[in-house]
Amino acid sequence: MLKLTKMLATALPAALLSTAALADGETIAVFTKNQTNPYFQTVRVGADVAAKSLGAKVVHYIPTKPDSIPEQLSQIEDVIVKKPSAIVFVPVDYKAMVPGVEQINDAKIPVVNVTDRSAGGKFLAFVGADDYSLGLETARYLLKTMGGKGNVVILEGVKGSLTNIDRVRGFNDAIKEFKDVKLLASQPGNYQRLQGLQVMENLMQSHPQIDGVLAANDAMAIGAIEALDGANRKAQVIGINGTKEAVDAIKSGKLLASGDYNGFVQGCIGTMVAIRALRNEAIVGEVVLKPTVVNASNYKPYDVPLDARTCPTWEEAAAMATKTPTKTN
């Protein structure tokens, strides 16, 4: 028994030391919500690319239980002990993580808010997209393609999630602009592919004629497409996120369009802001990406694999700024 323990005691450090940070340049701690949603992977890769190009190091913190609030709070406490140079923060829940942000503020670590706008705490800057406009523009695109009339359904995301609230609001406002469009149902698919599929199947049972599907994210949109294919029915489907899978579906004509929710760029700019602030260079207070609807005519730039992408230059990022920085320390 002791032999086994001894073996592990020597093997483990060897394995772990290879991942232990040897700080050389700034260390940026990047917090994301979970390991499974591809969107956050794009944010992480964006952060990695930005840091590498600027000579800093990034360490990722992801809860072992997806979207776990207590775990992200614990990770913040543990990270504060390590004193990273700065933090790039995607809150698991934009309201419940406020005490965690306040702890970061108390520890005087500069922090940038990315993707979900936190309901409290002090940040160097916010980098995100405007979910409302994204929902609005993407929905408008679909409704125009439908000729301004027909039946639509909405597949909502996770209840209580900020992105969901804004996107669905955008959908609904777009629908109001088209008098001859009828909203048949609005059901949650929890941003999951399988649920999107099953909800779509059930909706197709209750409604024989569906012309358009507004899905709050690409996973659900793809799920809806699979459901339609399975039942040999046709409808125009849009999603949001602009993931690789969505781009492939647009290429093959199955998906009409996807709202570009560019996690890669958000990760880039968020990290760039953090590093520049540490180096006392000029930063911006807020970057809200303009809504872009990815469709069959403009998908080429989105078809580039993640590892081949480069971050926007600082000049490009600053040009997108929507607010001047506020003094936080």
Next chain:
Amino acid sequence: MSVAGDISTGAPRLHLSQDMQQLLYRLLAAGLLCVALSIATDAFFTTNNILNVLRQASLLFFLASGLTLVILTGGLDLSVGANIGLSACLAATVIKATGSPVLGTLTGLTAGCAVGICNGLMVAKLRIPSFIATYGMLWVLHGITYYYMAGETIHGFPPGFRQIGSGYFLGIPIPVYLMVGFLVAGTLFAQRTVWGQQIYAIGANPVAARLTGIPVDRRLILVYAFSGAMAGVASIVFLARLNSAEGDIGEAMTLPAIAAVLIGGASLFGGVGSVFGTFVGALILTLVLNGMNLLAVNASWQPLVTGVIVIFAVWLDMVGRRRS
């Protein structure tokens, strides 16, 4: 089952064994549910919807059938959901790399089975309680899957392969044929083979089973291997249906699968239950969820309703058994 004459009235009475009675009650319950739903909404009793229900139930059934064997021995397998995730991701990789759905399917089945064998070894040889062993395995599987997938998805499989999940044959979804196949095979195995009877014996009385010469350890490894292999089957059907692999496929299916087994009349103490009962349990659970969706019941009520049904089904079972 036997027909016996009643002396006083001279009318023949049908004697059904306990288990058969319970099964009939459950079928009755499923039937009543169908009737109720048909009345409540027009959308229920359409061909499309019935086929959908059967297809959704099949996914649950694949997982629950393997679990039934484990539960028959008095154990539990909490790792099946995570097993689906890993097996699906490995199968997807192979399909993409070799272009061969056959190789991919074999990979998925082998991976699921291998995980099951590990579980079985932990329970039988290392004597770790099944709850803990499979719970630990759940975490280990998730860790491996997340590491391997690194937050990405694998998507876009050959249309022939996708028929397994979303195709039809003679108007009936293919997963339903698979479900019937496994139902028949599982029932025959459990009721009519020596190994099946040995599994029941192990659950009913492990000590006695050992004393009568049943190779308990080998049978335990067998049931966990089955459970893992069925998770592998489920992962292939999932893959074919969803046309993509993500790290957390199947995550939410473990507890509903256990619920299906319990609703089907199996006892957690082992020795009681059947694959057919699990089939009915999976059907009942899927009918309820389908009904709630069709009636546009707020999704928040689903966990509550599922919970109440599980308790009610088990309670009815116990009341029924105690009466005779």
Next chain:
Amino acid sequence: MSDQALSSAPARLRIPAVPGVAVALAGLAVLFSALSPGFLTAGNLSNILVQSVILLLLALPMTLIIMTEGLDLSMGAVLTLASLVLALIVVSTQSLVLGLAGALGVGLAFGLVNGWLVSVLSIPPFVATLGTMGAAQGLALIVSDGQSVVGIPRFIRQVYSGEVAGIPTPILIGAGFYALFHVLLYHTRFGTYICALGGNRDALTLAGVKWKRLLIAAYMLGGAMAGVAALLMTARMNSGHPTAAIGMEFDAIAAVALGGTSFEKGNGWIFGTLMGVLTVGVLRNGLNLLAVPSSVQVACIGALVIFALFLDGMRSHKS
């Protein structure tokens, strides 16, 4: 007379020489101290203790319940619901006392239902608490409509982040309840009965003890502790959230099993549970400090659980 029959019932556990969990805890602590400079600081150790308290509050009553050959799968969901109820009450009445009463009420109510299902209807604990878990989860989603409940006055935060005589309040709360459970289990008749409920239920019946009420009490204790934990959780998040503690019961069960309490024989060891909880806390903290990738962390947690019980299995096999 009833005491005579019971005094021969084993009230203590035959603790193996060096339990698996002690090896794991000590080993991990040494490992992380060596690899990570920040690990052995007062601040970090204090963090580990504070982060472990909520899980400890669930694991303590879970130990008792497992000793009765039962299980409570509803604890995480009940904690979540209680935390929401507390948040809602505090937001509308500004009264912490009323909020706590609400949380305790929710916990006790679910505990009562659990206990009744298990003892009166004789439904297996796994099934009964699986059902009530679903009920609590559903209620949490319905009550909150899927959203966080915010607007909680700042002073509630003090319960989690405040200190008394330099010691963080949660640690005091945890220590207090640990002491309570220790006394309850080893120095009261209730504790003796609980031990007997696990291994020797017939003896209790013969002795005329109303064991059904004891069982109900055990589950209600679990529910009440979920209510207390809800206070800490709400204070920590400064909000109530409908999915905050989902799944925590499995962590609690794993911690209890890590600590050496057996599912089958009614042996229970509170100190083992404490070590189990701390081991998990140390592991997570250490891995975070070492910035180990999250996927590897997930696998390590599973490996720890299996490893510790494997050690125990080997030991009892040898003896």
